Amino acid sequence: MKGFWCEAALIEENGRPVVATGVRLETHDGRISGLSSGVNAEPGDQVLDGMVFPAAANAHSHAFHRILRGRTHDGRGDFWVWREQMYRSAGELTPEKYEKLATAVFVEMVATGFSSVAEFHYVHHQPGGHPYPERHGMELALARAAMASGIRLTLLDTLYLAGGIGAGGGGTPLSAEQARFGDTDAHAWLDRLSSLRTEVTRAFPREMVSVGAALHSVRGVPEQDLKIVAEHLPVDIPLHIHLSEQPAENAACQQAYGVTPAGLLARHGLLTRRLSAVHATHLTPEDIRLLGEAGATVVMCPSTEADLADGIGPARSLSDAGATIALGTDQHAVIDPWTEMRALEHGERLNSGQRGRFTPRELLAAATQGAAASMATPVMPAALRPGAVCDLMAVAPDSVRTAGSAAPQFVFSATASDVTDVVIAGELVASNGIHRRLGKPGNLLTEALKEFS
Incomplete structure (x- = not known):
């Protein structure tokens, strides 16, 4: 069992997506096993700052x-x-x-x-x-x-x-x-x-x-x-x-x-x-x-x-x-x-x-x-809910692009540069544009592209 605490997140409530604060996700085998909002982080939780969306x-x-x-x-x-x-x-x-x-x-x-x-x-x-x-x-x-x-x-x-x-x-x-x-x-x-x-x-x-x-x-x-x-x-x-x-x-x-x-x-x-x-x-x-x-x-x-x-x-x-x-x-x-x-x-x-x-x-x-839904891998819903795969992306709400934007309208202000954390199957895999195991994408791309004319 692993926990993620989100400063704010888009969650499913009564079948509709809503923005909630203080959202805690419990995960098991890469899926969301529990979700609660309006709560504090617990010891050992991975804290995701900003606004968290499904990946x-x-x-x-x-x-x-x-x-x-x-x-x-x-x-x-x-x-x-x-x-x-x-x-x-x-x-x-x-x-x-x-x-x-x-x-x-x-x-x-x-x-x-x-x-x-x-x-x-x-x-x-x-x-x-x-x-x-x-x-x-x-x-x-x-x-x-x-x-x-x-x-x-x-x-x-x-x-x-x-x-x-x-x-x-x-x-x-x-x-x-x-x-x-x-x-x-x-x-x-x-x-x-x-x-x-x-x-x-x-x-x-x-x-x-x-x-x-x-x-x-x-x-x-x-x-x-x-x-x-x-x-x-x-x-x-x-x-x-x-x-x-x-x-x-x-x-x-x-x-x-x-x-x-x-x-x-x-x-x-x-x-x-x-x-x-x-x-x-x-x-x-x-x-x-x-x-x-x-x-x-x-x-x-x-x-x-x-x-x-x-x-x-x-x-x-x-x-x-x-x-x-x-x-x-x-x-x-x-x-x-x-x-x-x-x-x-x-x-x-x-x-x-x-x-x-x-x-x-x-x-x-x-x-x-x-x-x-067009793939053969698990389907990620448009809002976080128990039972779904734990694939998340956190977005900074205070960048020069997103500052002042209503969270549900980040579609019209955010870019990939504002993505601060990415979680796949309950594992934090990237933070602030850097892959946690393989490093900077630009460095990897530069080396790989040297082999092509």
């Missing part, structure tokens, strides 16, 4: 894209500049390099307030497409990185078979740069996915590392392979997909299949509550209806969508239709849960000309419960 969950990450930060803006930094650097970075990865890099990236996430991440992983094989001698070398490197950093990991093993949608709906061949992303066919991927699940279950704690599935996109997975996935994918794991990120994707899908990407997934029974559609930036009203009626999750990544000039997705309309909104950091142009929350609302305001598209409560739910 955030990162519903979409490509860890190796962290290499791209500040490196894709030569000239005017158009898409082709970005694409060239992305493929160069992917081509330089090895299991050893990736473990070192991912450890640093995950430490950066932890220090900024994330306690879990869904890693959308497709760099499976050696350059050229040959398997590593250790079958799951790259995947296990990511799992070890997560364990070292203390973050909960849902490893989304990704099916990537085609470089685009060809004439008649067949996939075009993978390019030389994409060869290491691919598998022979959907059956080979399903076999590798099953083997990976077995290995991860054997080697890592279930509440810390688990395996999910992803389809890269309808561009990367031809229709005949979608059918195979729909028929054979185990029903007990989450499924993610990049969906309608670019208008060109929609146009190619319409031309080849006669429907939008969302319509194609619905055609094969893949549009369900367990699906997480990432980006979903360019949707028709019918797409929004389909995603909402399915109760799917839509993962928005506002800072990346802005960096890549993808556009502003219809988050409010999707939420109103019944979809769950979640947040991710994707290519890590910035790793900051508070910035992503705020950017989601700001995008809605810019697109609609109206304020107040999402309440602070809804934005916090997107960064916590909504994102965590």
Whole structure:
């Protein structure tokens, strides 16, 4: 049994989040076993100053894209500049390099307030497409990185078979740069996915590392392979997909299949509550209806969508239709849960000309419960309550950004720089931006990035 005493915290009371002071949490096996408010700390309690929230969950990450930060803006930094650097970075990865890099990236996430991440992983094989001698070398490197950093990991093993949608709906061949992303066919991927699940279950704690599935996109997975996935994918794991990120994707899908990407997934029974559609930036009203009626999750990544000039997705309309909104950091142009929350609302305001598209409560739910529910690791609620995992982040209420802010409205003032303590599974893992075991994220990132051009 361990105790945490919070100066103030967002707790669940009668089914609603409220700000309480003098909150004491008792923990057992990484979960909150008792909660009381209006009390003093007891001897031996870990004191968390400031305002304590549930830790955030990162519903979409490509860890190796962290290499791209500040490196894709030569000239005017158009898409082709970005694409060239992305493929160069992917081509330089090895299991050893990736473990070192991912450890640093995950430490950066932890220090900024994330306690879990869904890693959308497709760099499976050696350059050229040959398997590593250790079958799951790259995947296990990511799992070890997560364990070292203390973050909960849902490893989304990704099916990537085609470089685009060809004439008649067949996939075009993978390019030389994409060869290491691919598998022979959907059956080979399903076999590798099953083997990976077995290995991860054997080697890592279930509440810390688990395996999910992803389809890269309808561009990367031809229709005949979608059918195979729909028929054979185990029903007990989450499924993610990049969906309608670019208008060109929609146009190619319409031309080849006669429907939008969302319509194609619905055609094969893949549009369900367990699906997480990432980006979903360019949707028709019918797409929004389909995603909402399915109760799917839509993962928005506002800072990346802005960096890549993808556009502003219809988050409010999707939420109103019944979809769950979640947040991710994707290519890590910035790793900051508070910035992503705020950017989601700001995008809605810019697109609609109206304020107040999402309440602070809804934005916090997107960064916590909504994102965590898309993963295979335990779900963190949007407010602290007994029985939930003890994943916490404390935020300074008196920084130059937060001073004077009402605690429930920190969404509109706080940044990752204000996160003072992060607790995962009942263990204090970071304080004031420094990982308690591995040190400063900047130092780890600097060393890891030296190995990439």
